Amino acid sequence: xxxxxxxxxxxxxxxxxxxxxxxxxxxxxxGSLNPPIYMTSTYTFDNVAQxxxxxxxxxxxxxxxxxSNPTQEVLETRLANLEEGEAALATASGMGAISATLWTLVxxxxxxxxxxxxxxxxxxxxxxxxxxxxxxxxxxxxxxHADVKAKLSDKTKxxxxxxxxxxxxxxxxxxxxxxxxxxxxNDLKVMVDNTYCTPALQRPLTLGADxxxxxxxxxxxxxxxxxxxAVVGDAETIQQIRLFGLKDMTGAVIxxxxxxxxxRGIKTLQLRMERHCQNAQAIAEMLEAHPAVDQVFxxxxxxxxxxxxxxxQMDDFGGMIALELKGGYEAGVRMLNKLKLAKxxxxxxxxxxxxxxxxxxxxxxxxxxxxxxxxxxxxxxxISAGLEAVVDIIADLEQALAE
Numbered sequence: 471x472x473x474x475x476x477x478x479x480x481x482x483x484x485x486x487x488x489x490x491x492x493x494x495x496x497x498x499x500x501g502s503l504n505p506p507i508y509m510t511s512t513y514t515f516d517n518v519a520q521x522x523x524x525x526x527x528x529x530x531x532x533x534x535x536x537x538s539n540p541t542q543e544v545l546e547t548r549l550a551n552l553e554e555g556e557a558a559l560a561t562a563s564g565m566g567a568i569s570a571t572l573w574t575l576v577x578x579x580x581x582x583x584x585x586x587x588x589x590x591x592x593x594x595x596x597x598x599x600x601x602x603x604x605x606x607x608x609x610x611x612x613x614x615h616a617d618v619k620a621k622l623s624d625k626t627k628x629x630x631x632x633x634x635x636x637x638x639x640x641x642x643x644x645x646x647x648x649x650x651x652x653x654x655x656n657d658l659k660v661m662v663d664n665t666y667c668t669p670a671l672q673r674p675l676t677l678g679a680d681x682x683x684x685x686x687x688x689x690x691x692x693x694x695x696x697x698x699x700a701v702v703g704d705a706e707t708i709q710q711i712r713l714f715g716l717k718d719m720t721g722a723v724i725x726x727x728x729x730x731x732x733x734r735g736i737k738t739l740q741l742r743m744e745r746h747c748q749n750a751q752a753i754a755e756m757l758e759a760h761p762a763v764d765q766v767f768x769x770x771x772x773x774x775x776x777x778x779x780x781x782x783q784m785d786d787f788g789g790m791i792a793l794e795l796k797g798g799y800e801a802g803v804r805m806l807n808k809l810k811l812a813k814x815x816x817x818x819x820x821x822x823x824x825x826x827x828x829x830x831x832x833x834x835x836x837x838x839x840x841x842x843x844x845x846x847x848x849x850x851x852x853i854s855a856g857l858e859a860v861v862d863i864i865a866d867l868e869q870a871l872a873e
Contacts, residue, residue, distance in 0.1 A: 486740045493547030541726040552669040557708040564685025566722025567699035570715030578604030585612040585631035590833040612642045622654040632663040637828040637852045639767035641776035648678025670743040688819030692735040746789030750855035767792040791853040798849040811866035823856035
C-alpha cells in the first residue's frame with residue numbers, strides 16, 4: 471500500500487481521491503492500474519511451519535479463499551478507509567454480512583434491540599431465524615429515545631438499526647442512540663445499516679456506532695450487476711466475524727469477480743451519489759406539490775420531520791424517496807403500472823430509476839398485521855432516483871400520476 475493510503479493517513483486525502491486509490495498500489499502489482507483478479511480457491515505454502523502459522527494467525531497471508539483473497543483485501547481496505555473504520559469484511563450479500571455478524575455476536579439468552587422498521591429480509595432473519603436459536607428480538611421506536619432507553623436490558627448485546635429506514639425514510643439519530651446504548655453498557659455493539667447513504671453521505675462509526683453493514687449490491691456497486699455485502703468496524707471484531715460468522719456459520723463468500731466490479735463502482739461513488747441526491751431532491755419537490763400525492767417522505771424537504779437530524783449527520787439527503795398517494799393502494803398500483811421510463815423493480819442505487827411497492831415486494835415477509843405494527847403502510851411507494859436526466863424522470867412520473 472502506498473504511504474498516502476496507509477491507515478495513519480486515511481483522512482488526509484479527499485473522499486473522492488480515496489475512493490479511487492485507497493488500499494492499492496500499482497507498484498506492488500507489476501504496474502497494473504487495476505487490482506488483479508485472483509481466481510484461486512487455495513494458496514501454497516513454502517513449508518509446513520508457514521502453513522501452520524497462517525492457520526493460527528501468527529503469520530500474515532492467505533490460505534483459503536473462504537477466509538480471504540488478495541482482490542478482496544483491496545476492497546476491504548478501501549471500504550474501511552472510506553467508513554473510517556479499522557477493518558472490513560466483504561461478503562456474498564448484504565444479508566450475508568448481517569447474518570455473519572449477528573451469528574458472531576449473539577447466542578441463546580442474548581437480546582438484540584432493533585428499530586421497529588427493518589428491511590424485510592433483515593426482519594425475517596431476526597424474527598424467524600435468530601429467535602429459533604433462543605435470541606430475544608426486542609423492538610423499539612428508535613426515533614423515541616425514551617422507548618429505546620426503557621427497552622435496553624442486561625441481556626442486550628447488539629443495538630441494530632437502519633438510517634434512513636427502509637422503506638419509510640425515518641431518520642434515526644446515530645450519535646444519540648449510540649450514546650444511550652453505551653451509557654447503558656459500554657460493551658454492547660451498536661450496528662448501523664448504512665446502505666441508503668454509503669460513506670459518501672454518512673459515516674456512522676464517526677458518530678459512535680461500532681459496526682456498519684452494507685448491501686454493496688446497491689450504491690457501492692451502483693450498476694445493478696452484482697450481489698454483495700460488507701461489514702466495517704474495529705479490527706478485532708471484524709476478524710472474529712471473518713473466522714466464525716463467515717468461515718464457519720454462513721460461508722457467505724464473495725467472488726473475486728464481484729469484488730472487482732465493486733471496486734470499479736466505488737471509484738465513481740461520490741459522483742454518482744451527487745447526481746442521485748440532486749435528482750431525488752427535484753423529484754421529491756415535484757411530488758410534494760402534486761395534487762395526487764398525499765405525503766412525501768424525504769429528509770431533504772424542509773417540512774420533513776427528520777430534516778434537522780439529516781442535516782446534522784448526513785452530507786446530503788440521499789437518493790431514496792417514499793410517498794403515499796391520495797387514492798391509497800389502488801392509486802399506487804395504477805401509477806406503477808403506467809410508468810414508461812422508470813423501472814418497476816426492487817433493489818436500489820442503480821443508474822436506472824427503480825420504483826416498487828414494499829408491502830407486496832421487499833417487505834412482503836411481514837404479515838399485514840406486522841406491517842401495520844412496524845410502520846409500513848399498504849399504499850407506500852418507494853422510489854430509487856436514478857442517474858437519468860431529472861426532467862425525463864419527472865415527466866414519466868407526471869404522466870403516470872395523471873388521471
